[in-house]
Amino acid sequence: MNEGWFALIQQALGLLFSLDKDVWSIIWVSFGVSLAALLITLLPSVLLGFVLAFTQFRGRNFVLNLVQTLQSIPTVVIGLLVYLLLSRMGPLGDLRWLFTQKGMILGQMLICAPVLIAMSQAAFTSADRRAWETALTLGASLPRAIMMVCRELRGPLLLAVIAAFSRIVTEVGCSMMVGGNIEYVTRNIPTAIALETSKGDFAQAIALGLVLLFLAIIMNFALGSLRGKNQVRSH
C-alpha cells in the first residue's frame, strides 16, 4: 500500500459522492438482497418468537435449542448448505437459483431468522404478562393483542431487527458461495470488499466499508434515541 491513508479515504469518498456506477451497483445489490431477506423473515420470525415465549407445547425446548444452535452456525456453513440445496443435483436445483439474488436471499433468510426468533422470544419473555391479558380482556382480537404487546416492546424488537440486519448485510461466506460474487448481479458489499482488498484496490473497499460504518452509526443512534424515550417503568 503505497498510497497514504488520507489519499485513500479521499478517493473512497470521491467514488461515493461521484455516484460511481460500480460502487453504487454493489450497494444496491447488498441492500436489496438483505432488506428482502429481512422483510420476508420478519413477521413469521417475530410470531414464532411470540409463540415460544407465550405458549407451552411439546417440543418447545427442542425448537428453542435448535434456534440457538442455528444462531451460532458460521455463515459459510449455511452457504454450503444452501449451495448443496440449490446446486443442479440438489433438491431445489430445478429452481435455478444458484448464483442469483434469489439464492442469496434464501441464504440470508436462514441466517436472519434464528437471530430474529431468538431475540424476539427473549423480548416477549421479558414482557409483562398483564399487557397481553389486558389487551385480550379489553376485547382485542388476537392480531391486535399481539400488536399491542409488540408496541410495548418496540425497543427490544427494533434491536432484534437491527441485529439481524447487521448480521446479514455484513456476512461474506454465504453470499460468496451462493451468489458467486458476479459483478452487477450478486456482488454485494462484503464480497466486494474481500475481492477489492485481495486485488489491492483499497479505495473501493474503503468506500464500501464507509457505507457499512455509516449504516451502523445510523442504526445505533436510531436505537439509542428510542431507548432514551423508554424509561424504566415502576409497574
Place this chain on the structure above:
Amino acid sequence: MASIIARDLGMQFQQRQLFSGANLHFAEGDCIYLMGDNGSGKTTLMKILAGLQTPSSGSVSAEGFATKKLWQKNTLNGCAVYLHQHPYLYDGTVKDNLKLALELAPADSAGSAIAEALELAKLGHLAKSQASHLSGGERQRLAIARAWLLKPRLLMLDEPVSNMDKESRELVLAMTARLKADGTGLLIASHQHGQLTALCTSRWLIQDGRIATNLDIRFTPSQETHYVLAN
C-alpha cells in the same frame, strides 16, 4: 341478559387443588363480593371467567353477547372484563390509554366519551401525563375509566382498593357505583370489607376447595373473615 355460566368448574396447579365442582352464574345486574383466603384462587377464578386462563375441568360459556370477532383468541375474551389488582397501563399518556380503549369499544361509542371518562376518574388535569407516572390510586381509576369506555356488561375487579388512600378509595367507590347503576354486572374480590363491597348484593366464598355461591351478604366479619381484619 348477558351472563357467564360455569359448569362443574375445577382448577388445580399440579397437586394443589384450588376448587372443584363449581357451578356459577354471573349476570348483568349482579353485584357479587368474592371472598377467600390468600391463595384460595380468587384471581384464578376471575381469569377463568374472563377467558384468560383455562380451567382444569368443567366449562365456561358466555350468553347474550354479540357474536365474537374473527380472530378472537377465546370467545370469553371481552365478555367479562377483568381488571388486575395492579392494572397494566400501556406506554403513553393517560389520554392515549383511553383512546386505545375507545378503539376497542363498541362502534357506537362517541369520541366525547374520553372527556367523560376523564371526568369520571377525576383525571382531567393529568390527561397529558405519562400513565407510568401515576400513583397507585390514579392508575386504578384510569383502568376503571378505560374499562368503562368499553361499556362492559360484566366487570371483575381484583382487589380494587387495596393499599389506597381514602380519597382514591372514595373515587373508585363512586366509579363502581356508577357502573352498578348503569347495570354492569360486578364481581369484586376484596380483602377489605368496606363501602365498596357494601355495594354487593350477594357473596361467593372460596373455601376448602369449594366455591359457595348465593351467600347472604349480611355476615359477621369476625366469624367468617378473620383474614379480612388481619389484612
